[in-house]
Amino acid sequence: MISAEVGIRVRYQETDQMGVVYHGNYFTWFEAARIELLDQLGCPYRELEKSGYLLPVLHCEAKFKSPAHFDDRLTVLVRIKEPPTAKVKIEYQVFRSGELLCSGNSTHAFIDPKGKLIRPPAVFLEKTKGFSALQETGG
Amino acid sequence: MISAEVGIRVRYQETDQMGVVYHGNYFTWFEAARIELLDQLGCPYRELEKSGYLLPVLHCEAKFKSPAHFDDRLTVLVRIKEPPTAKVKIEYQVFRSGELLCSGNSTHAFIDPKGKLIRPPAVFLEKTKGFSALQETGG
Amino acid sequence: MISAEVGIRVRYQETDQMGVVYHGNYFTWFEAARIELLDQLGCPYRELEKSGYLLPVLHCEAKFKSPAHFDDRLTVLVRIKEPPTAKVKIEYQVFRSGELLCSGNSTHAFIDPKGKLIRPPAVFLEKTKGFSALQETGG
Amino acid sequence: MISAEVGIRVRYQETDQMGVVYHGNYFTWFEAARIELLDQLGCPYRELEKSGYLLPVLHCEAKFKSPAHFDDRLTVLVRIKEPPTAKVKIEYQVFRSGELLCSGNSTHAFIDPKGKLIRPPAVFLEKTKGFSALQETGG
Numbered sequence: 001m002i003s004a005e006v007g008i009r010v011r012y013q014e015t016d017q018m019g020v021v022y023h024g025n026y027f028t029w030f031e032a033a034r035i036e037l038l039d040q041l042g043c044p045y046r047e048l049e050k051s052g053y054l055l056p057v058l059h060c061e062a063k064f065k066s067p068a069h070f071d072d073r074l075t076v077l078v079r080i081k082e083p084p085t086a087k088v089k090i091e092y093q094v095f096r097s098g099e100l101l102c103s104g105n106s107t108h109a110f111i112d113p114k115g116k117l118i119r120p121p122a123v124f125l126e127k128t129k130g131f132s133a134l135q136e137t138g139g
Numbered sequence: 140m141i142s143a144e145v146g147i148r149v150r151y152q153e154t155d156q157m158g159v160v161y162h163g164n165y166f167t168w169f170e171a172a173r174i175e176l177l178d179q180l181g182c183p184y185r186e187l188e189k190s191g192y193l194l195p196v197l198h199c200e201a202k203f204k205s206p207a208h209f210d211d212r213l214t215v216l217v218r219i220k221e222p223p224t225a226k227v228k229i230e231y232q233v234f235r236s237g238e239l240l241c242s243g244n245s246t247h248a249f250i251d252p253k254g255k256l257i258r259p260p261a262v263f264l265e266k267t268k269g270f271s272a273l274q275e276t277g278g
Numbered sequence: 279m280i281s282a283e284v285g286i287r288v289r290y291q292e293t294d295q296m297g298v299v300y301h302g303n304y305f306t307w308f309e310a311a312r313i314e315l316l317d318q319l320g321c322p323y324r325e326l327e328k329s330g331y332l333l334p335v336l337h338c339e340a341k342f343k344s345p346a347h348f349d350d351r352l353t354v355l356v357r358i359k360e361p362p363t364a365k366v367k368i369e370y371q372v373f374r375s376g377e378l379l380c381s382g383n384s385t386h387a388f389i390d391p392k393g394k395l396i397r398p399p400a401v402f403l404e405k406t407k408g409f410s411a412l413q414e415t416g417g
Numbered sequence: 418m419i420s421a422e423v424g425i426r427v428r429y430q431e432t433d434q435m436g437v438v439y440h441g442n443y444f445t446w447f448e449a450a451r452i453e454l455l456d457q458l459g460c461p462y463r464e465l466e467k468s469g470y471l472l473p474v475l476h477c478e479a480k481f482k483s484p485a486h487f488d489d490r491l492t493v494l495v496r497i498k499e500p501p502t503a504k505v506k507i508e509y510q511v512f513r514s515g516e517l518l519c520s521g522n523s524t525h526a527f528i529d530p531k532g533k534l535i536r537p538p539a540v541f542l543e544k545t546k547g548f549s550a551l552q553e554t555g556g
Contacts, residue, residue, distance in 0.1 A: 012452070013300050013445040017188075017348055023172075023196040023245075024291060028430040035429070035488070041464070046488040049156075057162040061200040064271035070295055071452070072461040106162075113358040114483070151313070151323070156432035156487055163430060169289040174290070174349070183324040184290070185349040209434055210313070210324040276434050296468075301474040302448075303440035327434075335440040339478040385442075 001056055002127070003079040004037040008069045008094075020067035026102055027060055030092045033078035036108070037090070041127045055108045058087065062104035072096050083128050084108075084120065142218040143176040143266070147233075149211045155171050159206035165241055166199055170216035176229070180266045190200045192260055194247045198224065201243035214218070222267050223259065225249075279407070281357040282315040286372075288350045298345035304380055305338055308370045311356035312384070315368070319405045331399055333386045336365065340382035350374050361406050364388075364395065418509035419544070420496040421454040425489045427489045437484035443519055447509045450495035451523070454507070458544045470538055474518055475504065478553075489513050500545050501537065503527075 007138045008029050016022040039115045043048045048055065068074060087107050094102040119125075154163040177184045187194065207213060215231045226246050233241040233258050249259045258264075281401045286307050294300040326333065346352060365385055372380040380406045388398045397403075425446050439511050445551075455462045465472065485491060494510045508524040511519040527537045 009449075011445060012294055012448055013302060015295040016290055017295065017297045018195065019228045019295045020195070022291050023199055024166035027166070028428055031163075031429055032426075044488070049487075054157055056157065056159070056206070057203055059200070059202045060162055061198070063198045064196055067195070125239055138536070148310075150306055151309055151433055152441060154434040155429055156434060156436045158434045161430050167289055170290055171287075183349070210322070293437070296471055296473065298473075301477055302441045310443075332434065332435055334437070334484070335481055337478070337480045338440055338477070342474055343453070380444045407553035 001079055001081050002041065003077065004033065004040045005077045006033045006036040008032065008074040008076055009067055010070050010074065012070055015070050016069075020069060021110050023062065023064060026062050026064075026094065026104065027106075028077050029094065030060070030062075030078070030090075030104060030106060033076040033092055034090055037078045037080070041124065043121060043123045043127070045087070048121065051121065052112055054111050054113065054116070056111060058107045058109055060094075060104065060106040063104055064102050066099065066101045068094065068096065068101050072114065074101070080128070082085075084124075086117065088120075140218055141176065141180065141218050142216065143172065143179045144177040144214050144216045147213040149169065149207055149209050149213065149216055151209055154209050158248065159208060162201065162203060165201050165233065165243065166245075168213070168215050169199070169201075169217070169229075169243060169245060171209045172215040172231055173229055176217045176219070180263065182260060182262045182266070187260065189253055190260065192257070193250050193252065194227075195250060197248055198245045199243065201231075201241055203241050205238065207233065207235065207240050212258045213240070219267070223263075225260075227258065237253075238240040257278075279357055279359050280319065281355065282311065282318045283353050283355045284311045284314040286310065286350050286352040286354055288346055288352065290348055293348050296345075298347060301342060303338065303385075304340050304342075304372065304382065307352070307354050307372065308338070308340075308356070308368075308382060308384060311354040311370055312368055315358070317354045319402065321399060321401045321405070326399065329399065330390055331396070332389050332390060333366075336385045336387055338382065338384040340370075340380055342380050344359065344377065344379045346372065346374065346379050352379070358406070362398065362402075366398075411416065418496055418498050419454065419458065421450065421457045422492055422494045423450045423453040425449065425491040425493055427433065427491065429487055432487050437486060438478065440481060442481050443481075443511065443521065444523075445490070446476070446493050446506060446511065447479075447495070447507075447523060450493040450509055451507055454495045454497070458539060459538075460544070465538065468538065469529055471483065471528050471530065472505075473528060474526045475526055475528045476520065477523040479509075479519055481519050483516065484517045485511065485513065485518050491518070494543050497545070501541075503534065505537075519523070522556055 014021050014025045035122050075095045079091045089107045091105045152161050153164045214234045218230045228246045230244045251257050292299050292303045314353045353373045357369045367385045390396045431438050431442045492512045498507045506524045508522045529535050
């Protein structure tokens with residue numbers, strides 16, 4: 001398993017008139033966590049795009065247990081649990097002081113700028129190969 | 140089945156640097172369609188909130204088949220397929236000229252302003268009872 | 279003077295916990311009105327970009343008189359009052375049932391994809407030349 | 418003069434298809450900086466709202482010199498230059514590695530939840546009185 005986490009301070013702009021964070025905004029926080037994970041894997045998304053890789057969302061999902069509020073300090077935990085194949089599934093959990101507020105996931109494909117499915121970049125495969133081996137030894 | 144549809148013209152603000160609509164924005168379009176559906180059921184969300192009903196999102200999900208672009212004229216079809224119980228599941232499809240770009244769903248509960256689960260309003264139940272009966276007779 | 283208008287139905291996503299529309303969202307509505315104006319001038323922004331013209335914002339401003347609320351049906355009036363030179367200033371007014379809620383403006387330059395200032399496209403100049411002549415005759 | 422600063426890492430969601438940050442999003446960053454400034458003044462906005470103070474935007478403005486891009490690490494400097502009267506004017510500058518990308522300002526009033534103009538809270542006045550005195554002695 002590969003994981004990372006990112007801190008989020010809830011913006012006023014992210015709230016709605018129910019007095020809580022609008023549900024669609026969690027996907028932006030998932031994105032922030034995903035970007036952090038790619039950084040830690042040594043393949044920052046900014047560099048990936050410059051090298052001709054795009055990582056569009058094929059599917060995304062979120063389950064809400066308890067609302068987040070303005071000015072909350074949250075932690076978004078992000079994980080890749082299964083070694084990627086042609087697709088990568090990424091999982092997220094949003095916590096406030098240890099309380100789970102939301103869990104979700106997104107599934108992505110690697111495509112080139114013309115929209116064609118392509119093999120993930122070498123550095124990404126290498127990192128996830130290591131991860132895969134780790135799993136096999138019971139990690 | 141109860142259904143409605145709403146037209147969306149894609150805003151520049153809704154695009155991202157991949158040149159397509161950012162995935163999180165589809166949930167805002169789902170919201171627009173949901174609001175339209177509630178209008179047609181005779182219980183506009185604006186009135187629901189004034190009467191003390193909130194309809195938070197418990198779960199939401201979207202599957203992306205093909206990207207939407209700036210200035211596209213889209214149609215969002217919204218449906219309630221199963222008679223609501225304590226929860227309401229609402230389904231969405233986003234089309235451009237008949238082509239399905241995205242499908243998704245959201246599940247909601249009725250709560251009061253203090254966050255307590257409550258029985259849906261009478262007008263909503265009445266409409267969905269009719270719908271339920273319709274289903275039974277094979278509609 | 280060249281003008282157009284566009285209807286906006288306020289989305290729940292556009293509200294904040296103050297129970298009104300978040301101020302930054304008016305700039306997205308201004309954009310919708312600007313796109314409509316360009317359509318009516320015969321040079322849709324979508325086509326402009328395809329032809330290698332970008333229209334970035336150099337300055338933008340909004341003055342708020344009264345808040346907009348969820349589900350409000352608004353009209354955004356957009357006008358070009360002065361014939362464009364190297365820059366184009368566009369003005370906006372947001373109304374609800376005749377009441378002015380917000381006025382604002384944005385100033386844009388035409389640039390090419392590399393960021394270099396360029397002469398506006400011929401169709402745009404032609405339209406605004408006509409407009410300029412109209413002004414001179416007291417229109 | 419009272420000042421603070423906040424770091425921003427540009428989100429993918431904040432970009433548009435021009436490959437830069439959508440102009441309206443700077444107002445959200447201004448908000449983040451304003452929240453930080455209020456924290457440092459000892460009157461966090463979260464607490465202000467709980468005490469019955471709202472701080473709506475009466476006017477806001479931004480001037481763009483150079484675009485921000487995805488994943489940029491920015492600094493937003495926020496300042497109150499003039500002692501507040503009934504209104505508070507707040508100024509912002511967005512920097513990337515020392516380069517000024519954008520400057521702007523927002524003007525706010527203190528109102529109660531019913532929308533009536535009210536005197537700013539004591540702690541806020543006290544801090545800005547000190548600031549005012551400092552100015553008078555040439556600080």
